[in-house]
Amino acid sequence: xVGESGARRLALEWQESGxxxxxxxxxRGFGTRLITGGVSRELGGEVRLEFALDGLRCSLxxxxxxxxxxxxxxxxxxxxxxGRA
Numbered sequence: 001x002v003g004e005s006g007a008r009r010l011a012l013e014w015q016e017s018g019x020x021x022x023x024x025x026x027x028r029g030f031g032t033r034l035i036t037g038g039v040s041r042e043l044g045g046e047v048r049l050e051f052a053l054d055g056l057r058c059s060l061x062x063x064x065x066x067x068x069x070x071x072x073x074x075x076x077x078x079x080x081x082x083g084r085a
Contacts (some may be wrong), residue, residue, distance in 0.1 A: 008064040010045075016055035049061040 016022075028036075032049070035058075039045040045062030 002056040010060070010064055011061045012058075012062075014056075014058040014060075016057075019055060022051050022056050023053075058059050 036047045036049075039047045039062060040061055043062045045060060048059040050057040
């Protein structure tokens with residue numbers, strides 16, 4: 001997907017169905033914090049969660065052209081594996 005600025009983006013829509021009714025509890029559990037925090041802080045993206053009666057809906061929108069904190073270090077030339085001289 002290409003955004004309005006011309007930058008490439010990853011857009012992911014996830015919808016659960018067939019399970020028990022869901023509802024938002026007002027508290028954020030570990031998994032929700034991990035997903036929303038990781039996508040926003042580490043990847044510069046956005047997460048939208050909708051607790052619909054027929055199942056959870058999750059939308060992720062992540063820029064693809066920006067370096068992220070997980071892979072941007074790979075270009076370093078003097079990086080050595082841990083435990084080796």
